[in-house]
Amino acid sequence: MIGIRVRHVFGASSLVVLLASSALACSGGQGAPPGDGESPVREVRKTASASRESAAAPATEGVPAPSTAQPAPGADVEKVRDVFARLQATYNDGCTTPGNCEYFLGRVFDELGTLDKAMEADPQGPGHFKEPRAWIADLRTGLGGDRSFENLKKHQDLLIGTRDKINAWMQGHPEDYR
Secondary structure, three states: OOOOOOOOOOOHHHHHHHHHHHHHHHHOOOOOOOOOOOOHHHHHHHHHHHHHHHHHOOOOOOOOOOOOOOOOOOOOOOOHHHHHHHHHHHHHOOOOOHHHHHHHHHHHHHHHHHHHHHHHHOOOOHHHHHHHHHHHHHHHHHHOOOOOHHHHHHOHHHHHHHHHHHHHHHHOOHHHOO
């Protein structure tokens, strides 16, 4: 008797087919009906392939076909109110400690960029947020595409001023963040 150690990597039906295949291979096909033209090993392999293919194919009866439609523009963009809440949370932080200043300025800049995307994708349309989006565009122009800490620190007044103007604008539009 041959001892076989099997790791659980196959399904139960695949394991039975694998063991049957091993037994047939070891027996040399003895006991096979003469003259059928098919080797018992080949027959077991066909069965194993069919089992694998049916196991790999998910049951589709009663399941609608997957949609090939693209997600709606802005479907993965956060809501204005959620981003604005994070932007407001930056009021509890600042450049009071040397190690925190880089984090703080980068966070304000990132939140403003995310807010711009959220405003652009908002159902009210980007025109509703014309002023805040213009202020964010002016900030980007002022930074010249350089997001380094040195550049953010150099333009800290512009960065914080943009945040503050947007905060004041949003306070006048509570329906946009509640």
